[in-house]
Amino acid sequence: MTTSVAQPSVEEFAAAVRAALSDLPADEVEDLTDGLEADLTERADDPDAPDLGDPAAYAEELRSAAGLAPRSAPRANIFAESATSLRTEWTAGVKRIRSSRRGSALLDFIVTLRPVWWVLRGWAAWMLGYGMLGQIAVTPNPFEIALLIGLCVVSVQVGRRKWLTWRWMRPIVIGGNILLIVLVPYIFGWAINSIYNSAYASIDQSYSDQSSSGLTYGGKQVGNIFAFDAQGNPLTGVQLYDQDGRPLNAVSDPSNTGYLSYTDANGNETVVVPSSAVPGRPGWNVYPLASVPPGTITDTGTIPPTATIIAGVPPFATVQPLAGPQPTTPADAPTDAPTALPTPSPVPTH
Amino acid sequence: MDTTQLLKGVLDVAVLAAIQDEDGYGYDVVRRLRSAGLDDVGDASVYGTLRRLYSAGALTTYVVPSDGGPHRKYYGINQQGRAMLESQRASWATFASTMNGLLDTKSRPQPVRTIGEK
Structure with missing residues (x-):
């Protein structure tokens, strides 16, 4: 019995064959070489058996007979080799950091933060989706929130190696990670910018709401008011104030507005001017406002003192009288002389 | 003539035939083929073929522990394997008779000349 003598060479040969098949998945190698030692041992005892030859050639023969592709092509090999060397260097680098106490603590700290990255990754993927659609959700709707949560769950599960653990997914996950790491600063900048812009826009909106219009009714500007x-x-000469005692000016910036131009329902342009009878300020709350011919406005937007002032013409000569007994106000109290404006009492502070 | 090249095309049917009557483990099958006259058959080719036929569903396999030594993996033919063997046996018979006809010098037909050939 020569088994004891042949045994080491059998082991070596089998090991060399397995090494030559190392590019295959482990279970495939196991299937291919299961029982190899037994066969080799028996063969070693067989005096008629021809020379076994080179283990690499043996492995190649095994591989081709089993219908498997020959060992990876050179180009794929370079890729695999660089991946292997990268992994080796990574491991060595981690080991170097781990060798110092401070480095080890730092690494542990970073490893603890990994879930933050997983959630961030889900969010970044979500943002990237919006980027591709060309819009951003500062106030996302419920569906978008559900999508965000879903992406975060997928990201965390991938991070925990619970989902998408197939071998071929790994390069995709690694590639996606690198892409997101590169893009995260941009995505952050973009998100902050969008939030800032939208906040600014809403401030601007409210600001312009306040500033642009004086009096509106049903969303449309009120250019003049006629009281009966x-x-x-x-x-004529009706002074209007609101519930807080503020003058109901036809324009929002009465002291700096010289005239107000509006177009009525018939398409006619009217330029109204404030009453000059209010002491200390333009009488933008004295109705009906008088007007000037539109052509008199100068290029600089002012009205020459020589302009013809036309008294406001009411849309109706008269309206129907009110029914029933009237309050104590004398019927002839209002005067039709605009210049005889009574001083309001109490005098509003504005 | 290099018989290893010829062997490649018929290894499937040869291995199926070698285990059609009795299950066998790797080296066992190699020995059967060698004793049948296929001296050039390579061990690894046989093992690979067994593995491939098993993957294709033509064989069953089971492991038998051997006394003290490493275990042995036995292969047996199944229904599908037998059907495969029969089909390949017929193919081989046709192929072999065609080749025999082609190579038999006595019955070789005279080449027919085409028009214009001198």
Whole structure:
């Protein structure tokens, strides 16, 4: 019995064959070489058996007979080799950091933060989806929130190696990670910018809401107001104030506005000007406002003092008188002389 | 003539035939083929073929522990394997008779000349 003598060479040969098949998945190698030692041992005892030859050639023969592709092509080999060397260097680097106490603590700290990256990765993927659609959700709707949560769950599960653990997924996950790491600063900048812009836009919106219009009714600008008394006769020189005692000016910036131009329902342009009878300020709350011919406005946007002032013409000569007994106000109290404006009492502070 | 090249095309049917009557482990099958006259058959080729036929569903396999030594992996033919063997046996018979006809010098037909050939 020569088994004891042949045994080491059998082991060596089998090991060399397995090494030559190392590019295959482990279970494939196991299937191919299961029982190899037994066969080799028996063969070694067989005096008629021809020379076994080179283990690499043996492995190649085994591989081709089993219908498997020959050992990876040179180009794929370079890729695999560089991946292997990268992994080796990575491992060595980690080992170097781990060798110092401080480095080890730092590494542990970073490893603890890994779940943060997983969630961030889900969020970044979500943002990237919006980037591709060309819009950003500062206030996402419920579906978008559900999508965000879903992506974060997938990301965390991938991170925990619970989902998508197939071998071929690994390069995709690694590639996606690298892409997101590169893009995360941009995505952050973009998100902050968008949030800032939208906040600014809403501030701007409210600001412009306040500033641009004086009086509006039903969303449309009110250019002039015509008041009628209880008998249905038009009034002039009516001073209007709101519930807080503020003058109901036709323009929002009365002291700096010289005229207000509006177009009525018939398409006619009217340029109204404030009453000059209010002491200390333009009488933008004295109705009806008088007007000037549109052509008199100068190129610089001012109205020459020589311009013809036309009294506001009410849309109706009279309106229907009110029914029933009237309050104590005398019917002839209003005067049709705009210059005889009574001083309001109490005098508003504005 | 290099018989290893010829062997490659018929190894499947040869291995199926070698285990059609009795299950066998790797080296056992190699020995059967050698004793049948296929001296050039390579061990690894036989093992690889067994593995491939098993993957294709033509064989069954089971492991038998051997006394003191490493275990042995036995292969047996199944229904599908037998069907495969029969089909390949017929193919081989046709192929072999065609080749025999082609190579038999006595019955070789005279080449027919085409028009214009001198």
